[in-house]
Amino acid sequence: MTDNEYSKKHIEAQLKELPRQPGVYLMKDETGMIIYVGKAKSLRSRVRSYFRKNDQTYKTRMLVKYIDDFDYIMTDTEVEAYILEANLIKKHQPKFNIRLKDDKTYPFIKVTKNVDFPRVFKTRIVKNDGAEYFGPFADVDAIYKTLDVIKDIFKLRSCKKELKADQPEERPCLNFHIDKCLGPCIGAVGKEDYHELIDQVCLFLSGRQKELKQQVEEKMKEAAAERNFEKAARFRDALQAFEKLSESQKVMTDKNIDQDVVALVQSEEDTACAQMLLVRNGRLIGQEYFILQGTEEESKAETMASFLQQYYEQAAGIPDELLLNTEINYQDLLAERLADIKGKKVSIQYPQKGDKKKMLQMAERNAEQNLKKEDIRSKYEEKRTSGAVEKLGEILGMKNDPYHIEGFDISNIQGTDSVASMVVFKNGRPSKQDYRRFKIKTVEGPDDFSSMKEVVERRYARLLREDKKLPDLILIDGGKGQLSAAYEILELLGIEDLPIIGLAKREEEIFKPGESKPITLPHHTPTLQLLQRVRDEAHRFAVSYHRKLRSRRLTHSMLDEIPGVGETRRNALLQHFGSLAKIREAKIWQLKEVDGISGKTARKIYDYLRDNMRAY
Incomplete structure (x- = not known):
């Protein structure tokens, strides 16, 4: 039996065993590389549909041609499948999915609120670590400008030291002497006062300048009444900086509302641009745009839905309203997921007139311009690489250029x-x-x-x-x-x-x-x-x-050493949690949720991994 015949038999056998539960499926090529990730209300009907001889798009026919194997992960609900699909697309960047270009990790501003004297800095890694994150930002320059404004106004520390409120150092750094830092390292500012400033920074980053100005005005008056004129002067300077910043921000609505305005424009090739205008507290505070690849033969509704799904699974903040220039697939799933993240309902609208329509038109114009810029950049890069290929053939004395x-x-x-x-x-x-x-x-x-x-x-x-x-x-x-x-x-x-x-x-x-x-x-x-x-x-x-491979070997080796955990339970644990690290982080009650894991076995797994993990 040839490899191809074996693969077909294997797929046919798998198709017969597919469950009717919701979940995510992963299509793989002959090398084991994941080439497509999809979600399904019923894995059985959705995955089987790929292998039926019906009217398929060219893209789907090409996908099926490359499929050598597939895998799937069952979930309890369609929303869970929706979330998992977005995370797997971001992780694997499959060839046949609509995806954010170049697998970029977009930067955030991180505020470490869970320490005595928090830091504010740029990061590309978002963790569940008690810190607050703002972003993502497509424009790194915008982050640096924002951080510069924050430093000028609030004079926060920029050092990476671990500072304790009850352990002041003897000498401050140069920034304290040139009035660029309040000097928390030497106790020149207390923990509570510093956290007040951090709260103001978070308001600033949330775009709530009006709220922030009111707070700062009150703090300035309190400091003046207490005859703490140095502190009052700091608040006065901050107010002046806010005034200048507010003048540069365009008022989009007289309502104190947070909105993301998203316009999608597709090119004739396989790319599209999703342009976002960020409106916070009624003011336009910034814009971001994302180039999407793999959009050929996809409708605008599918492309927009895929973008929003990937974007909001990594975004640090969810707006009150989402204004879109095209209707989307899976709107109910998106609305449910956004409400779950935000903690309240998010309105998804398709404005046809008025100020909201004008905002969408402005976003569309920007998207068209950004697509033109991307096209110019791509053509330049293509010309540059083509020239490099020809030059390489010349240097190596080749008969034909190494295309x-x-x-x-x-x-x-x-x-x-x-x-x-x-x-x-x-x-x-x-x-x-x-x-x-x-x-x-x-x-x-x-x-x-x-x-x-x-x-x-x-x-x-x-x-x-x-x-x-x-x-x-x-x-x-x-x-x-x-x-x-x-x-x-x-x-x-x-x-x-x-x-x-x-x-x-x-x-x-x-x-x-x-x-x-x-x-x-x-x-x-x-x-x-x-x-x-x-x-x-x-x-x-x-x-x-x-x-x-090494991680898989160590994972299987470690799990196999736990008394009471055989191959069936090991596979159930890995399918449920995804990795050894996630299993180790799980609480006993979470381990008990896995099929076949009793309370007694969960306790054994929990204790064993904590006692023996350092060896790995």
């Missing part, structure tokens, strides 16, 4: 869980659907040369056997040793004329087979940068796969 490059790397730690990666770049850009991952099968111990031989032989022997097109160029991560090992296999396969090079990390030298002297290029040249991108992407892909 199709395959890059290899090996990853292991002391010989365990050895893996290899192969990445593909076409016309200077990653072609992720063509990436491949390999478990090393014939090599024991940390032998990168032999591992490289194995993976190169497996890759190109298969291409020759299936009579498929060979790449224009092979790039090996490493110097002469790794290159010689790979070239030896090409000779055995009779394709020694296939261009192959090695790129050594230390000096970024390019090696060719049979030539002792390397080729060196200036570091700023697009040609070398192209090779570095291929090499670095192969390294990233190999390391991520190695970590995944």
Whole structure:
């Protein structure tokens, strides 16, 4: 039975066992890479629909062509599936999903309110750690400008020290002496006064300047009445700064309401722009825009719904009203999820006239302009990479320019869980659907040369056997040793004329087979940068796969050691929580919610992981 026949039989068997519960399904290609994530009210009917010979879009037909396997996660409700789908799309960035461009993690402003003297700073990681987060922001410059204003007005600390209210230091830093910091490190400002300022910062970041101004005015009068003129002067200066800031913010409505105005504009290609205007307390305080990819053949309703789903699962704040320029799919699910996060109902509207319609039109104009900018940038990048490809062919003396490059790397730690990666770049850009991952099968111990031989032989022997097109160029991560090992296999396969090079990390030298002297290029040249991108992407892909296998091995090993936890319970735990780290964080009552886990077993799991986790 061929691999393809086996895959079809396997899928057919899985389809018969699909449950009728809601959940999320994950479509995978032959390498195990997740290429599509979807949600379903009924997993059985939704997943089966992909394999019926009915009227499907071109995109769906292409997806089904690549499906080699699928997995699914059952949930209790459709809303839970909706949340999980957004998180999995963000994590895996599947090729066939609508997705935020480049897998960016957008920055937030973090306020560490859970310490004696909180800090306010930029971060791209949001945790459930007691801090407050504001964002996300598409424009990093806007964050830095906001932080500068906060520092000027409130004179908060910028150091990363862990300060305790009852443990003042002897000397302050320079910022205190130049009146840029209130000096909490030496006790020059008390914990309560400092937290008052932090509360004002949070109002400021929420866009509630009117509320904040009232508070600051009251504090100024109180300080003056207490004859604390230095403190009163600080509040006076803050009020003046707020006045200037308010003048620069456009009043959008006379209602003290928070709104997100979202306009979606699609290009003729496979991209779209979601433009957001952020209205807080009736004032326009900023804008963000997001480029979406994979939107070809998708309706505006589907594209908008997918964007809002991904955006609000990572957003730190939810508005009172959501104004959209196109109706969306799954509106009830979105409304339920937003209400759950905010704690009260969120209004979703499609204005057709009046001031709200004018705001949407302004957002649309900005979206159109941002799409034009993206198109110009993409064309410039395409021209730049195309030029680099042609120049590379010239430097290497190739007959044909290397439009199709395959890059290899090996990853292991002391010989365990050895893996290899192969990445593909076409016309200077990653072609992720063509990436491949390999478990090393014939090599024991940390032998990168032999591992490289194995993976190169497996890759190109298969291409020759299936009579498929060979790449224009092979790039090996490493110097002469790794290159010689790979070239030896090409000779055995009779394709020694296939261009192959090695790129050594230390000096970024390019090696060719049979030539002792390397080729060196200036570091700023697009040609070398192209090779570095291929090499670095192969390294990233190999390391991520190695970590995944190692984590899986350690997870299974640790769970198998717990008395009373066999394969069935281990799989149930992993399916319920997703990872060993989440299982370890779970409380006993949460462990008891897993099928097959009694109260007694939950206690054993809880105690064992806390007593033994440090060893891992």
